Amino acid sequence: MTGEEAEPTMAEPAGTDGLPGEFALIARYFRPLAGPAALGLADDAALLAPPPGRDLVLTVDAMVAGVHFLPDDPPELVGRKLLRVNLSDLAAKGAVPLGYLLAVSAPRGTPETWFAGFAAGLAADQASFAIPLLGGDTTSTPGPIALSLTAIGHVAPGGMVRRAGARAGDGVFVTGTIGDGALGLLAAQGRLADPTGFLRDRYRLPQPRLGLLRPGLVSAGMDVSDGLVQDLGHLCRAAGIGARIEAARVPLSPAARAAGADHLPTCLTGGDDYELLLAAPPAAEPALFAAARATGIPLTRIGVFHSGSGGVIVEDVDGTPVSLGAGGWSHF
Amino acid sequence: MTGEEAEPTMAEPAGTDGLPGEFALIARYFRPLAGPAALGLADDAALLAPPPGRDLVLTVDAMVAGVHFLPDDPPELVGRKLLRVNLSDLAAKGAVPLGYLLAVSAPRGTPETWFAGFAAGLAADQASFAIPLLGGDTTSTPGPIALSLTAIGHVAPGGMVRRAGARAGDGVFVTGTIGDGALGLLAAQGRLADPTGFLRDRYRLPQPRLGLLRPGLVSAGMDVSDGLVQDLGHLCRAAGIGARIEAARVPLSPAARAAGADHLPTCLTGGDDYELLLAAPPAAEPALFAAARATGIPLTRIGVFHSGSGGVIVEDVDGTPVSLGAGGWSHF
Numbered sequence: 189m190t191g192e193e194a195e196p197t198m199a200e201p202a203g204t205d206g207l208p209g210e211f212a213l214i215a216r217y218f219r220p221l222a223g224p225a226a227l228g229l230a231d232d233a234a235l236l237a238p239p240p241g242r243d244l245v246l247t248v249d250a251m252v253a254g255v256h257f258l259p260d261d262p263p264e265l266v267g268r269k270l271l272r273v274n275l276s277d278l279a280a281k282g283a284v285p286l287g288y289l290l291a292v293s294a295p296r297g298t299p300e301t302w303f304a305g306f307a308a309g310l311a312a313d314q315a316s317f318a319i320p321l322l323g324g325d326t327t328s329t330p331g332p333i334a335l336s337l338t339a340i341g342h343v344a345p346g347g348m349v350r351r352a353g354a355r356a357g358d359g360v361f362v363t364g365t366i367g368d369g370a371l372g373l374l375a376a377q378g379r380l381a382d383p384t385g386f387l388r389d390r391y392r393l394p395q396p397r398l399g400l401l402r403p404g405l406v407s408a409g410m411d412v413s414d415g416l417v418q419d420l421g422h423l424c425r426a427a428g429i430g431a432r433i434e435a436a437r438v439p440l441s442p443a444a445r446a447a448g449a450d451h452l453p454t455c456l457t458g459g460d461d462y463e464l465l466l467a468a469p470p471a472a473e474p475a476l477f478a479a480a481r482a483t484g485i486p487l488t489r490i491g492v493f494h495s496g497s498g499g500v501i502v503e504d505v506d507g508t509p510v511s512l513g514a515g516g517w518s519h520f
Numbered sequence: 521m522t523g524e525e526a527e528p529t530m531a532e533p534a535g536t537d538g539l540p541g542e543f544a545l546i547a548r549y550f551r552p553l554a555g556p557a558a559l560g561l562a563d564d565a566a567l568l569a570p571p572p573g574r575d576l577v578l579t580v581d582a583m584v585a586g587v588h589f590l591p592d593d594p595p596e597l598v599g600r601k602l603l604r605v606n607l608s609d610l611a612a613k614g615a616v617p618l619g620y621l622l623a624v625s626a627p628r629g630t631p632e633t634w635f636a637g638f639a640a641g642l643a644a645d646q647a648s649f650a651i652p653l654l655g656g657d658t659t660s661t662p663g664p665i666a667l668s669l670t671a672i673g674h675v676a677p678g679g680m681v682r683r684a685g686a687r688a689g690d691g692v693f694v695t696g697t698i699g700d701g702a703l704g705l706l707a708a709q710g711r712l713a714d715p716t717g718f719l720r721d722r723y724r725l726p727q728p729r730l731g732l733l734r735p736g737l738v739s740a741g742m743d744v745s746d747g748l749v750q751d752l753g754h755l756c757r758a759a760g761i762g763a764r765i766e767a768a769r770v771p772l773s774p775a776a777r778a779a780g781a782d783h784l785p786t787c788l789t790g791g792d793d794y795e796l797l798l799a800a801p802p803a804a805e806p807a808l809f810a811a812a813r814a815t816g817i818p819l820t821r822i823g824v825f826h827s828g829s830g831g832v833i834v835e836d837v838d839g840t841p842v843s844l845g846a847g848g849w850s851h852f
Contacts, residue, residue, distance in 0.1 A: 230758065231683045232609045232742050233579040235675075238570040246654055247565040248670065250623040252661040277564045291582040291623070291668035322578055329584040331663015336623035338580065338670040341565075351563045410564050426562065 213300065214326060217307035223287060223320020234289065234322035242342040245283035249273050253332035258376075263302045265392045266335075267309030273413070274339035275317060275396035276462040280411040282349040282401035283341030285317055290324035293334040302333075317398065347403030352426035354408040354467035356495035360431055361406075361466040361476065363397045363485050365441040366416050370458020371451060380451075386443040394462030399483050401464075405476050408467040415457040417512065419465050420500045423493075427467075430498045433491030435510045453512040456502060467493060545632065546658060549639035555619060555652020566621065566654035574674040577615035581605050585664035590708075595634045597724045598667075599641030605745070606671035607649060607728035608794040612743040614681040614733035615673030617649055622656035625666040634665075649730065679735030684758035686740040686799035688827035692763055693738075693798040693808065695729045695817050697773040698748050702790020703783060712783075718775040726794030731815050733796075737808050740799040747789040749844065751797050752832045755825075759799075762830045765823030767842045785844040788834060799825060 214229060222229045225236045238244060249270070253259045257266050271288065278285050290310075294302070314320060322340070372391025375382035382388050401409065408427065412419050416438065424431050435452065444455055468476050473489070480487035502510045546561060554561045557568045570576060581602070585591045589598050603620065610617050622642075626634070646652060654672070704723025707714035714720050733741065740759065744751050748770065756763050767784065776787055800808050805821070812819035834842045 227682070231613075233577045233613045233615070233673075233680070235680045236576040236578060237677065238576055240572075244568040244570055244576075245565045246568060246621060246672075248621045248623050248655055248657050250625050250657045250659045250666075250668070252625050252659055252663070252666070254662045255660055281563075281565045283565070289578060289580045289670050291580050293582050293584050293666050293668075323580055325580050325582045325668070327582045327584055328587055329663065329666060330586045331584070331661065331666065334582075334584070334625050334661060334663065334666035336582070336625075336657070336668040338621050340578075343567075345569065348565070348567045350559070 213303055217303045218321065218324060221307060221310055221314060221321035223322065225287060226320065226322050229323065236287070236322060239342050241345065243345050243348060245278055245281050245341040245343055245348055246338065247274055247277040248336060248338040249277070250334065250336040252334045259332065261392070263305030264309035264312070267306040268313045268393055270335055270337050271310055271313045272394045272396050273462060274337050275398060276394055276411045276413070278339055278341040279396045279398040279400070280349065280409050280464050281341070281343065282347055282403065283343045285319045285398065286340045286342055287320045287322040288337055288339045289322050291336045292324065292326045293329040294326070295330065295333070296328050298333065317396070344403050349401055349406055349409040351408060351410050351423060354423050354427040354429060354493045355469065356429050356493055358407055358467040358469050358493045359473060359489045360420065360433055360491040360493060361468060361487055361489050362412065362416070362439065362463050363400065363480070363487055364395065364461070364463040365439045365444065365486070366412065366461055366463060367444045367451070367455020367458060368441050369394070369460030369462065370415070370454050371444055371447055373458070373460060374454070380447060382443065384443065386441065391460055394460070396462065397464045397485050400479055400485050402479070405472060405479060406466045406468045410465055412461040412463045412465050413459055415459050416461070416465065417457050417500050417502060423465065423467060424499055427493070428497065429493050430496040430500070431491055431493045432501045432503055434505065435502050436505050437488065437490040439486065439488045457512055545635055549635050550653065550656060553639060553642055553646060553653035555654065557619060558652065558654050561655065568619070568654060571674050573677065575677050575680060577610055577613050577673040577675055577680055578670065579606055579609040580668060580670040581609070582666065582668040584666045591664065593724070595637030596641035596644070599638040600645045600725055602667055602669050603642055603645045604726045604728050605794060606669050607730060608726055608743045608745070610671055610673040611728045611730040611732070612681065612741050612796050613673070613675065614679055614735065614741070615675045617651045617730065618672045618674055619652045619654040620669055620671045621654050623668045624656065624658045625661040626658070627662065627665070628660050630665065649728070676735050681733055681738055681741040683740060683742050683755060686755050686759040686761060686825045687801065688761050688825055690739050690799040690801050690825045691805060691821045692752065692765055692823040692825060693800060693819055693821050694744065694748070694771065694795050695732065695812070695819055696727065696793070696795040697771045697776065698744065698793055698795060699776045699783070699787020699790060700773050701726070701792030701794065702747070702786050703776055703779055705790070705792060706786070712779060714775065716775065718773065723792055726792070728794065729796045729817050732811055732817050734811070737804060737811060738798045738800045742797055744793040744795045744797050745791055747791050748793070748797065749789050749832050749834060755797065755799060756831055759825070760829065761825050762828040762832070763823055763825045764833045764835055766837065767834050768837050769820065769822040771818065771820045789844055
């Protein structure tokens with residue numbers, strides 16, 4: 189316990205000569221990420237004029253070495269994934285990203301190359317998604333690297349896509365392909381062949397589906413981070429209804445198909461896809477597919493919400509419930 | 521590395537029966553802290569309509585067990601301090617708090633009483649400062665408890681108090697008393713007598729000086745977290761000027777005075793006071809003191825900014841520079 193004076197924040201004076209190493213670290217790696225609202229990371233807070241007449245959407249995710257990433261994962265990818273999982277939440281809520289704040293706790297002796305790589309990853313994705321760093325804090329820790337990121341976006345008033353809102357008769361839709369994240373984790377652990385590296389890349393670098401949603405297009409939505417069936421269960425519970433999906437309609441990548449049918453339960457229940465899971469009434473379906481085409485985001489209808497309260501049922505083509513692995517049936 | 525499915529966020533379904541223990545934990549301890557914008561912590565993001573025509577002020581601070589607090593510190597106080605250090609930043613920027621987001625990484629097996637106490641501390645201070653929890657994330661960690669909190673406030677456009685802005689001739693002002701935080705840390709470590717517990721309480725429970733500042737009252741400001749002299753150095757560097765303060769004018773609490781003159785350097789350079797350090801021109805001084813009286817916040821003028829570039833000089837009553845401990849003079 190050293191007192192705060194040993195703990196530089198990202199808000200430090202502009203001159204770095206003669207300052208402790210961590211101040212220089214902030215100046216060298218994080219200040220280049222800062223947008224105008226961050227005041228050069230040289231003040232105690234960020235100053236943001238919110239877009240007039242818009243609602244703000246705020247989300248936070250934490251990632252810890254040894255839990256959410258491996259200590260020897262490339263730091264570029266750690267930075268990019270941290271940013272992207274938060275942007276995926278904004279995408280699922282129909283929000284336009286504004287910027288983010290960052291807290292980094294790292295053990296003393298973390299090599300400077302780790303910070304350089306982490307910041308380079310953030311820089312690359314900031315540029316891709318056109319958002320700045322607004323502010324942050326760095327501290328030491330006696331434990332593993334612990335990161336958290338708060339992302340801020342905006343939507344038209346009343347336009348945020350909610351978890352609650354699906355209605356019986358709405359279709360169940362997903363973007364992209366499902367299961368690559370979970371299979372990619374198996375591949376990263378050496379438990380699944382992944383000759384092209386496609387699955388591992390999908391696990392390490394989610395693709396936030398920004399720009400697809402706009403007010404009125406869907407009745408409910410979230411991103412698939414805990415697994416398709418579990419997350420669809422969340423949408424069902426939030427609405428007090430049930431859903432049926434057809435296993436054969438769930439879009440799989442060629443790499444996931446190549447992994448074999450034995451891995452289908454993993455695809456349906458594994459996490460880390462960061463695709464969007466949406467509910468939309470039949471009348472809105474043409475507009476939703478048109479938006480998908482306009483943004484180049486693949487979209488598939490995989491099932492339907494119904495008025496029952498039986499949670500999520502995964503059916504085979506003939507309507508038989510599909511087993512999702514040892515002892516578990518598709519009743520969530 | 522377990523994949524995201526083992527990592528509940530605070531955004532989980534309302535029903536907790538049958539859900540994993542950590543979901544129940546969130547429902548039991550964190551959902552009661554959530555304001556309307558948090559959507560019951562049952563969505564993936566918070567939805568906040570910012571006050572029309574106001575700028576937002578955003579700040580983030582991280583705290584790690586073993587660095588910023590002791591693992592056996594009362595969790596109530598940990599929660600309160602985490603919230604208060606962020607509110608102190610908002611206070612120093614002249615902002616009105618709106619709410620906060622929270623990330624909690626805790627080892628598996630952290631006793632439920634820790635979460636209960638931590639949330640109770642947050643609840644008490646939320647009520648005191650009239651702000652809600654907007655959203656959050658909980659994860660496990662193989663290391664010590666790691667916390668981060670992002671606080672959001674608002675100010676009139678252009679009204680945020682900056683670090684940069686002090687001018688030669690401005691007075692140097694502080695709120696409250698200086699040095700109690702650093703002496704309280706010594707007391708908590710058993711290195712200083714603290715018969716009444718006053719110093720330890722001041723270390724553990726900062727008092728954010730909200731409500732004092734309004735646009736135009738001061739030319740620059742920040743909170744004293746790294747130590748008075750170091751933080752005054754930050755204001756000087758941001759403005760490209762110097763400052764002189766008179767040691768005898770620095771307000772000390774009776775408990776700090778009782779610690780003896782040997783501890784004066786600690787008071788002037790130690791951290792964790794979370795008082796405000798302000799610059800104001802002579803013409804604004806009456807209004808600043810009137811605001812202090814109106815809010816019941818003690819305010820003291822301790823020195824003056826000057827056009828030199830020599831950083832911070834601490835003077836004795838006769839103008840002699842004061843030594844601030846082993847080998848160090850008051851030249852920062």
